[in-house]
Amino acid sequence: MANPSLLILPGDGIGPEVMAQVRRVIDWFGANRDLAFDVSEDLVGGAAYDKHGTPLHDDTMARAQEVDAVLLGAVGGPKYDDLDFSVKPERGLLRLRKEMDLFSNLRPAQCFDALADFSSLKKDVVAGLDIMIVRELTSGVYFGEPRGIHKEGNERVGINTQRYTESEIARVARSAFELARKRSNKVCSMEKANVMESGILWRQVVQEIHDAEYPDVELSHMYADNGAMQLVRAPKQFDVIVTDNLFGDVLSDCAAMLTGSLGMLPSASLGLPMANGRPKALYEPVHGSAPDITGQGKANPIACILSFAMALRYSFDEGENADLLEGAVQKVLADGVRTADLMGPEGGSPVSTTEMGDAILAAL
Amino acid sequence: MANPSLLILPGDGIGPEVMAQVRRVIDWFGANRDLAFDVSEDLVGGAAYDKHGTPLHDDTMARAQEVDAVLLGAVGGPKYDDLDFSVKPERGLLRLRKEMDLFSNLRPAQCFDALADFSSLKKDVVAGLDIMIVRELTSGVYFGEPRGIHKEGNERVGINTQRYTESEIARVARSAFELARKRSNKVCSMEKANVMESGILWRQVVQEIHDAEYPDVELSHMYADNGAMQLVRAPKQFDVIVTDNLFGDVLSDCAAMLTGSLGMLPSASLGLPMANGRPKALYEPVHGSAPDITGQGKANPIACILSFAMALRYSFDEGENADLLEGAVQKVLADGVRTADLMGPEGGSPVSTTEMGDAILAAL
Ligand SMILES: CC(C)[C@H](C(=O)O)[C@@H](O)C(=O)O
Ligand SMILES: CC(C)[C@H](C(=O)O)[C@@H](O)C(=O)O
Numbered sequence: 001m002a003n004p005s006l007l008i009l010p011g012d013g014i015g016p017e018v019m020a021q022v023r024r025v026i027d028w029f030g031a032n033r034d035l036a037f038d039v040s041e042d043l044v045g046g047a048a049y050d051k052h053g054t055p056l057h058d059d060t061m062a063r064a065q066e067v068d069a070v071l072l073g074a075v076g077g078p079k080y081d082d083l084d085f086s087v088k089p090e091r092g093l094l095r096l097r098k099e100m101d102l103f104s105n106l107r108p109a110q111c112f113d114a115l116a117d118f119s120s121l122k123k124d125v126v127a128g129l130d131i132m133i134v135r136e137l138t139s140g141v142y143f144g145e146p147r148g149i150h151k152e153g154n155e156r157v158g159i160n161t162q163r164y165t166e167s168e169i170a171r172v173a174r175s176a177f178e179l180a181r182k183r184s185n186k187v188c189s190m191e192k193a194n195v196m197e198s199g200i201l202w203r204q205v206v207q208e209i210h211d212a213e214y215p216d217v218e219l220s221h222m223y224a225d226n227g228a229m230q231l232v233r234a235p236k237q238f239d240v241i242v243t244d245n246l247f248g249d250v251l252s253d254c255a256a257m258l259t260g261s262l263g264m265l266p267s268a269s270l271g272l273p274m275a276n277g278r279p280k281a282l283y284e285p286v287h288g289s290a291p292d293i294t295g296q297g298k299a300n301p302i303a304c305i306l307s308f309a310m311a312l313r314y315s316f317d318e319g320e321n322a323d324l325l326e327g328a329v330q331k332v333l334a335d336g337v338r339t340a341d342l343m344g345p346e347g348g349s350p351v352s353t354t355e356m357g358d359a360i361l362a363a364l
Numbered sequence: 365m366a367n368p369s370l371l372i373l374p375g376d377g378i379g380p381e382v383m384a385q386v387r388r389v390i391d392w393f394g395a396n397r398d399l400a401f402d403v404s405e406d407l408v409g410g411a412a413y414d415k416h417g418t419p420l421h422d423d424t425m426a427r428a429q430e431v432d433a434v435l436l437g438a439v440g441g442p443k444y445d446d447l448d449f450s451v452k453p454e455r456g457l458l459r460l461r462k463e464m465d466l467f468s469n470l471r472p473a474q475c476f477d478a479l480a481d482f483s484s485l486k487k488d489v490v491a492g493l494d495i496m497i498v499r500e501l502t503s504g505v506y507f508g509e510p511r512g513i514h515k516e517g518n519e520r521v522g523i524n525t526q527r528y529t530e531s532e533i534a535r536v537a538r539s540a541f542e543l544a545r546k547r548s549n550k551v552c553s554m555e556k557a558n559v560m561e562s563g564i565l566w567r568q569v570v571q572e573i574h575d576a577e578y579p580d581v582e583l584s585h586m587y588a589d590n591g592a593m594q595l596v597r598a599p600k601q602f603d604v605i606v607t608d609n610l611f612g613d614v615l616s617d618c619a620a621m622l623t624g625s626l627g628m629l630p631s632a633s634l635g636l637p638m639a640n641g642r643p644k645a646l647y648e649p650v651h652g653s654a655p656d657i658t659g660q661g662k663a664n665p666i667a668c669i670l671s672f673a674m675a676l677r678y679s680f681d682e683g684e685n686a687d688l689l690e691g692a693v694q695k696v697l698a699d700g701v702r703t704a705d706l707m708g709p710e711g712g713s714p715v716s717t718t719e720m721g722d723a724i725l726a727a728l
Pocket of ligand 1: 090093094249558559589
């Protein structure tokens, strides 16, 4: 049987630096765990724009549709700030999400014991935190039509459309309920049903799917503004949170920051099963391209490495190997190995991106 | 000259309980500071629905347009959860905001020294925090058309429209810049210009107003998801934040929770100047109707009392009297007077709503 295929899109900023460490990890699994991948690499975001004048070339898009999983680094940077909307680095990422139909975005917010002190929150509020935000990723105001800026009389008017169909809500709700069953069996759905009709439909459909298919899962509903409050006040009350594309964007970033270590957080974006039974999938760290530290060897590769661990788990059903990799990361942290972003006020000397890779390989 | 007029709308849940204390404070200013108001009272929210079958009677709406300022308690409660969207308690509040054209919603997130320990954030992250969120309140996805739930084939589809005109953005931007000039002269504007055209227009117009009219104010732009992160990570980096209706809803609640004491936070919603030069204005606490503690005499009246202090400052140009009232609240807190929501783990015995009112009157 052919090896499973991976498309690597390092992207912009620190993307290539952290991805270099992921490649070493991938190679390690090939050499030591009989788990070889066919790896190809291509451009996305500003890097693709610089070469092709578009943030995602059609050939790359086609390749992403064929492979078993895509690993992405990060997109964007100040260099591209003034580009037209249609060719901004972000459009490359959004096109991948939309055309691969990656409707279920899993964003774990997990607080690593060794790092609980890094949070701006009190230790007892976040120690042991382990929540999973399931964000709808292919619809809502990100993609709704009509959209754009036009003139009405003398004035410019900016328009976007929040639009959700029943089936779009149903499928992401199912993926949240499935996940909850493997965790603490609790889902909280967030919207603004008190002011938005799309939120009313969201709440109704989530409730219907629950009642018909997942009555065993504990379901609650919360307004998204209260959700933001509760995440700050007492995040451990949550297990799985399911929400739409825009609320998910803001709330998952809020949740990520609770952990205090953004450089640690991976994400998975999953779509429908392909012919081989694997879901369409893209994995990427939650952190961005971090232009301020690009090229300095300071970036923390762990979020990107843990994204590969998610790929092992969700695309390749290699739970044991995912555990192995996650365990190696835990061990390295427990041993006190720290990139610059993980240095506390007490100081110490940080390791470089490559040295963090070295340490994780050694722990494997 | 006639006394300035106040319309009091206690609303639902703990609204009437906390408003009773505000009335005592209003009376105190009449008796002791030569500052008498013509006060009338009426229904809003569920209370209005129970009596009139609508969450805001037309007569109440008309009265709100005439008075110098409206003070509102809170709306909503589980009793009304299953009402049709069009008569939900929230619609009463939204109608007031829209028809009074209260486009500038000021939400201070201030951490009171005596209460810094209540925050779920570390004390050094929030001690001394004093930021002002200026939220656009009459447009955006809250009011945009088309909206609703309809059928397409076999499916229900939920739609809302995010819509901003240039002048809507310009006027709230101006109000943020004006405020910044009286504070630390720094504005951060938040949107999702990387994915939404309405966000691009928002960013452009805020920048244009800045360059043309407020070049002395320091202006930055931030994506709203990063904004949520930065609020959690290091909120003291901000002075004034200006953002749209929906992001403002979520981000201001997030910011409010940073302070750890929601029962303390007032808000002002301001519109255009009336014939007498005063702005159309509505003042309300940030907290909700708190059905869980309604009728138990436990509610903290301070947020509502401080909302009246904002009325003194922004509607009646009574800065000194506002200072006096805010000072009385500070003193009471410093003296250790605490309602139940302000009790730490070390315990102690909480005062009732009325006793907190007594203490504040005594401090005045
Ligand atoms: C880069 C940007 C388009 C993206 C988003 O808004 O979805 C990012 O913030 C994210 O959360 O993955
Ligand atoms: C009650 C509700 C309609 C309201 C809103 O969403 O604006 C509330 O959350 C607020 O922030 O004042």
